[in-house]
Amino acid sequence: MRLTVLGSGTAAPNRRRGAPGCLVEAGRETLLVDCGAGTLDRLLRAGGDPNRIDRVLFTHHHLDHFGEIGHLLFAAGLPVHGRRKPLTLAGSGPLLASLRAFQMLFGHWLMPTGFSLKLHDLDEEPLVGEGIRVSGYAVDHIPASRALRLEEEGGAVLTLSGDTDLCDGVVTAARDADLFVCEASFPEGSKTPGHLVPSEAGALARRAGARRLLLNHFYPECDQVDMASPAAAAFGRPVELAEDGMVVDILPAAMKPAS
Numbered sequence: 581m582r583l584t585v586l587g588s589g590t591a592a593p594n595r596r597r598g599a600p601g602c603l604v605e606a607g608r609e610t611l612l613v614d615c616g617a618g619t620l621d622r623l624l625r626a627g628g629d630p631n632r633i634d635r636v637l638f639t640h641h642h643l644d645h646f647g648e649i650g651h652l653l654f655a656a657g658l659p660v661h662g663r664r665k666p667l668t669l670a671g672s673g674p675l676l677a678s679l680r681a682f683q684m685l686f687g688h689w690l691m692p693t694g695f696s697l698k699l700h701d702l703d704e705e706p707l708v709g710e711g712i713r714v715s716g717y718a719v720d721h722i723p724a725s726r727a728l729r730l731e732e733e734g735g736a737v738l739t740l741s742g743d744t745d746l747c748d749g750v751v752t753a754a755r756d757a758d759l760f761v762c763e764a765s766f767p768e769g770s771k772t773p774g775h776l777v778p779s780e781a782g783a784l785a786r787r788a789g790a791r792r793l794l795l796n797h798f799y800p801e802c803d804q805v806d807m808a809s810p811a812a813a814a815f816g817r818p819v820e821l822a823e824d825g826m827v828v829d830i831l832p833a834a835m836k837p838a839s
């Protein structure tokens with residue numbers, strides 16, 4: 581499984597860090613996780629193609645995670661440059677309700693033209709694709725928020741927290757994950773409800789038994805301080821910090837040398 585960080589930032593415009601979005605290649609599928617402003621541009625720069633994405637998975641529909649889905653659907657319907665491949669959009673029930681309302685607002689511009697579009701409710705059942713299974717776990721941010729657990733058939737497990745505060749749901753989602761991508765929106769000492777600081781992300785990863793922790797979703801002030809050390813102290817292992825364009829190969833536990 582391979583993760584490419586497209587945007588390691590937040591809603592705050594930031595020259596260094598784009599709004600949330602990740603490309604995941606897993607099983608025989610190509611997935612986009614969240615689709616904030618600028619995601620399509622950064623996907624192209626990373627060598628991807630919006631028309632080749634099989635699924636877009638959403639953690640929630642705050643606009644930093646969701647804002648560019650209108651552009652993706654509109655572009656997908658273009659006569660020459662649009663897509664032919666089927667597309668699935670997946671998220672929680674409340675998220676899909678908002679997505680449907682958004683489509684109604686813009687009418688045919690956001691309805692599929694030339695390709696088939698499915699909406700998949702992760703609250704009803706996991707999404708089972710070509711060699712990949714995706715489950716959603718309710719987390720403490722907004723009612724529509726879900727941490728996403730991606731399991732490759734016979735392979736690695738990747739969990740993405742989305743935005744969350746401390747809660748059991750994210751620990752369950754990240755149980756024994758080979759890579760846990762966890763938000764750490766604000767520096768230590770700047771706790772903001774609905775989000776995590778690095779030591780909290782580290783503690784969640786430790787509770788979950790995650791093998792590797794990648795901190796993500798940084799407001800600009802995070803780049804003025806040491807975010808890694810407090811997380812590593814709580815996790816009990818080194819941690820990594822996401823950057824736009826970063827590529828991470830995720831190996832299942834059995835393929836790693838014993839440490």
Ligand SMILES: [Zn+2]
Binds near residue numbers: 590642644743
């Ligand atoms: Zn966010």
